[in-house]
Amino acid sequence: MFEKSAWIRLPRNVVVGHGVIDQVVDVIDDLHLHGRPLFVTSPTPRKVAAEPIVAAFEATSVDPAVVTIEKATFDAVERVIETANAEDVSYLVGIGGGKAIDIAKMASYHLEMGFCSVPTAASHDGIVSNRGSVPDGDTRHSVAAEPPLAVIADTEILADAPWELTTAGCADIISNYTAVMDWRLAHRLKNVEYSEYAAALAEMTAEILVDNADLIRPGLEESSWVVTKALMSSGVAMSIAGSSRPASGAEHLFSHQLDRLAPGAALHGHQVGVGSIMTAYLHGGERGIWQDIRNALASIDAPTTADGLGIDDKTVIESLTTCHEIRDRYTILGDGMDERAAREVATKTGVIS
Ligand SMILES: NC(=O)C1=CN([C@@H]2O[C@H](COP(=O)(O)OP(=O)(O)OC[C@H]3O[C@@H](n4cnc5c(N)ncnc54)[C@H](OP(=O)(O)O)[C@@H]3O)[C@@H](O)[C@H]2O)C=CC1
Ligand SMILES: O=C(CO)COP(=O)(O)O
């Protein structure tokens, strides 16, 4: 008897392009979201995007509540939940980078309220996904959260954001190559649930980005267009899969462990990019695609070495040898690398010298 079923939650409205921040009121209206919104933002995105959106709502006699968060913590999620209850709001809008959007989607999940995403940085695929990521004790990976009902991504704002945020978003997408390799391996060896559609979409997204690498240049609004579309499609792959598997394998374990060993040293996307070079080598050896991944990262100005990340060699080795413990997710790292093997892959790929 056939007993499989799937429930895929995707954004209903995806609005990307020049000046679309002016359409936030219309998009919310189109979703039939009524009542008072709560905007969750962080200091810079507040000035860049939240204030003009507040003004647009006020012009329609709606008075949004606003919470500005400095750090992505569970206290911040709690503060947003308390404000939502105290201010009697009906839905939430995350306006900012991963920090503000994660807190908004995690609070929405708890409050069982609608959530919309207005990214101001194309820094990783969390800005469009149904996953939230806040450090919790020894863990550092995403958990289920409310998916956005709408994503409104203004390419003019995204192109003005610091360039390294965009290159981090690109590297997060390029890492889909190794995430999918790990997913297939886990499916073959451990019978992990697998979706060919989600895997193909995640891989194709990385391929399109790499094929358009020459369009990805600082200050070029077209770059934000290409990268944002790729982030959307990676987010959709995760929604289809019902997990972050299509976009997160051993390269993400490596990055999550770096977040714990060297907090704040480098951006998420840059760390997973460097991790992806090494895990591609582990999958395919000398003749694998690790050099293609390294060249693609270099061509968009993303780091390819420990030095480029601002992380010392010892920490890279420590992360490689311990990161398999960070979550229950089978990858090419199996039950862990020994130190000699870790040093060899990091040296052979030029990540450490
Ligand atoms: N949900 C998921 O699947 C994932 C979530 N994450 C999470 O996302 C967070 C990291 O995301 P990231 O976007 O890098 O972090 P932030 O939201 O902290 O943004 C990075 C920096 O960019 C600034 N910024 C944002 N937009 C602009 C802009 N338009 N112009 C100028 N500066 C801008 C922010 O300013 P300011 O400090 O003033 O706010 C901040 O200093 C982490 O909390 C991480 O855990 C990471 C990967 C996946
Ligand atoms: O960053 C992500 C996908 O790019 C989310 O992955 P995690 O579930 O490993 O946090």
Ligand SMILES: [Zn+2]
């Ligand atoms: Zn990621």
